[in-house]
Amino acid sequence: MLAALLRFNFLGGLYMSFLSHLISGVSLGSIYAIIALGYTMVYGIAKMLNFAHGDVIMVGAYVCFFAVSRYDMPVIPSVLLAVAACTALGVFIERLAYKPLRSAPSLAVLITAIGMSYFLQNSAQLLWTSNPKVFSSVVGNGSVKFFDGRLSISYNVIVTVLACIIIMSVLTWFTGRTKMGKAMRACSEDKDAAQLMGINVNATISMTFAIGSALAAVAGVLLCSVYPTLMPTTGSMPGIKAFTAAVFGGIGSIPGALLGGTLLGVIEIFAKAYISTQLSDAIVFLVLIIVLLVKPAGLLGKQVQEKV
Amino acid sequence: MNLQKSTLNAVFTYTLVVVAFVVAQGLIKSGNISSTLRGQLAPICAYIVMAVSLNLTVGILGELSLGHAGFMSVGAFSGVVACVSLANVIPLEPLRLVVGMLVGASCASAVGFFIGIPVLRLGGDYLAIVTLACGEIIKNLVTCMYVGMDSHGLHFSFLTSASALQLEKGGKVIINGPMGIAGIPKLSTFTMGFMLVMFTLFIVMNLVNSRAGRAIMALRDNRIAAESVGIPVTKYKLMAFVTSAALAGAAGALYAMNFSTVVATKFNFNTSILILVYVVLGGLGNIWGSVVAAAVLTVLPEMLRGFNxxxxxxxxxxxxxxxxxxxxxxxxxxxxxxxxxxxxxxxx
Structure with a gap:
């Protein structure tokens, strides 16, 4: 009887640790999904890989950090300030660096985007030094306990997952129902035809960058609430992984970003917990390569035939 | 004399490198060169080789590779292991360096081949992101690797610690996981670097001006058109990619053997980007441009202090x-x- 009880407890422990890994995976995945949305929308419309997106995340986190810690602003206004700053930055980057290259080969656009990413990282390093800042969570460090305290879910996780769900629903409504959203979908389908129908393509692309960058700010704040070290290079790795997530789910597809992000987050946390901490990044990238080779358009993407 | 444009270009490039080498040697002999810059000469040669080989992928083949430092890493680590383990077999230092570079080049080309076969099926942005991923994977794997040597030969271990190598007494740990390699014999010299640069130029320029090179450039300009006139896409893409990887491996071996310690994180995404900057500034597809850009951009920060x-x-x-x-x-x-x-x- 005692042995059976012990065994149950042991299995229950395993089950609980599995559950808590799963929950933190979903939470990390939600952050990836929010970042991936920025990539996927920009890629869908401008057909370019915005490498600087990850660094916009970092800028958003820094703005929020300074607003809270240096100017003692309350949390919600500082997050809104970060969103506004990133939106402006995203539109500015698009106008300055990407717009002149609208008809250039994709290699040139990609290299420009990498240059932009480097520019942001190095400016941040000069402005704010490379010393890591300790970001205090915007929702506090408390947690909700379940199963007599054997499973605890932190407020960070709850807020992150909720934010992800809200953003997804709003975006789905926005792209499906509103005039601007329809214009976006039209542009991503065929830019020339959209222009002929009277859609302002340039404004639509700017709008996409604005939305993507605003989401990047939210993601930056959430990311640094969970992983509190803030450095000029904070955004680059999550940025690359979120792009991986976007590709995984099928680039250009909003539900794909959600699916890819969540799966990638869970894979990463499980790889860390059950395989090896050192190899988790390698495993995540291996997943990307395998997905691209087996299903080049991603899980929910549409395979487009190349036309001659 | 009626020389072809490509011949003139090649002669110009070789002359440029030889003149630069002679001038640098003159400066060393007359003592007009700072000691920091003197220590930079072999790495500059390594960077030139990296830039020229990346130009083969980006400029000539037209596919953006963001994981070039990964091949450098493979070459550096395998080359150093070869040089350390062969210390008693080949006493002659330059020969040992050449063997190290050959081992580095063959390991890097093997990795390039296995990465290239699946990855080159993709194109454009996807290829770029996958090469980036491959670079990160290589970095991660090398960080987890332990290699040691004793009288029984080489011992390998993965993801454990140096003690798992079970070396006998007097054995030596060569690659110590995240700590990388320490106590590397300093075999690289400026002359060896110069020779590697000349060799690289010889390989790349002859490849570019050959039938294969024209096929590669045709793939860059229009893949579908090239395919329709019967150019095998995979073969020529692989040819360019593997050559590029092999040269990067040799450069990695040269680079590593100029320093006493080397860690895997040195060959990260930033290094790949740095080399891409050389290639882009030198001009995509322009070989001598890469040489000049790599040399100038490494020397310039040394000259301008505070600019760093x-x-x-x-x-x-x-x-x-x-x-x-x-x-x-x-x-x-x-x-x-x-x-x-x-x-x-x-x-x-």
Whole structure:
């Protein structure tokens, strides 16, 4: 009887640790999904890989950090300030660096985007030094306990997952129902035809960058609430992984970003917990390569035939 | 004498490198060169080889590779292991370095081949992101690797610790996981670097001006058209990619054996980007441009002290400006407009 009880407890422990890994995976995945949305929308419309997106995340986190810690602003206004700053930055980057290259080969656009990413990282390093800042969570460090305290879910996780769900629903409504959203979908389908129908393509692309960058700010704040070290290079790795997530789910597809992000987050946390901490990044990238080779358009993407 | 344009170009490139080598040797002999710069000479050669080999992938083949430092890493680590373990077999230092570079090149080309077969099926942005991923995977794997040597030969271990190698007494740990390699014999010399640069130029320029090179460039310009006239896509893509990886491996071995310690994180994404900057600034597809850009951009920060903080920032800005100026229709039209205006003025 005692042995059976012990065994149950042991299995229950395993089950609980599995559950808590799963929950933190979903939470990390939600952050990836929010970042991936920025990539996927920009890629869908401008057909370019915005490498600087990850660094916009970092800028958003820094703005929020300074607003809270240096100017003692309350949390919600500082997050809104970060969103506004990133939106402006995203539109500015698009106008300055990407717009002149609208008809250039994709290699040139990609290299420009990498240059932009480097520019942001190095400016941040000069402005704010490379010393890591300790970001205090915007929702506090408390947690909700379940199963007599054997499973605890932190407020960070709850807020992150909720934010992800809200953003997804709003975006789905926005792209499906509103005039601007329809214009976006039209542009991503065929830019020339959209222009002929009277859609302002340039404004639509700017709008996409604005939305993507605003989401990047939210993601930056959430990311640094969970992983509190803030450095000029904070955004680059999550940025690359979120792009991986976007590709995984099928680039250009909003539900794909959600699916890819969540799966990638869970894979990463499980790889860390059950395989090896050192190899988790390698495993995540291996997943990307395998997905691209087996299903080049991603899980929910549409395979487009190349036309001659 | 009626030389072909490609021949003239090749002669110019070789002469450029030889003259630079002779001038640098003269400066060393007369003592007119700072000690820091003198220590940089072999790494400069390694960077030149990296830039030229990346130019083969990006400029000639037209596929953006963001994981070039990964091949350098493979070459560096395998080359050093070869050189350390062969210390008693080959006493002659330059020969040992050559063997190290050969081992580095063959390991890197093997990795390039296995990465290339699946990855080169993708194109454009996807290929770029997958090469980036491969670079990160290589970095991660090398960080987890332990290699040691004793009288029984080489011992390998993965993801454990140096003690798992079970070396006997007197055995030596060569690669110590995240700590990398320490106590590397300093075999690299400027002369060896110069020879590797010449060899690289010889390989790349002969490849570019051959039937295979023209096929590769045809793939870059229009894959579908090239395929339709019977050019095997995978074969030529792989040829360029593997050659590029092999040369990067040799450069990695040269680079590592100039320093006493080398860690895997040195060959990260930033290094790949740095080399990409050399290639882009030197001109995509322009071989001697890569040579000049790599040399100048490594020497320049040494010359301008205090500029070092702003170096990467300036690189980033220059990268963006070069891309916009060379690819925007409005900027492209400036030279022709200027020419027209000048001609108009001279006519009046």
């Amino acid at each position: 903080d702003y170096r990467m920032l300036v690189y980033a800005v220059v990268l963006i400006i070069v891309m916009i100026v060379t690819n925007n229709a409005r900027f492209k039209a400036i030279p022709t407009r200027l020419k027209k205006r000048l001609r108009g003025a001279s006519n009046v």
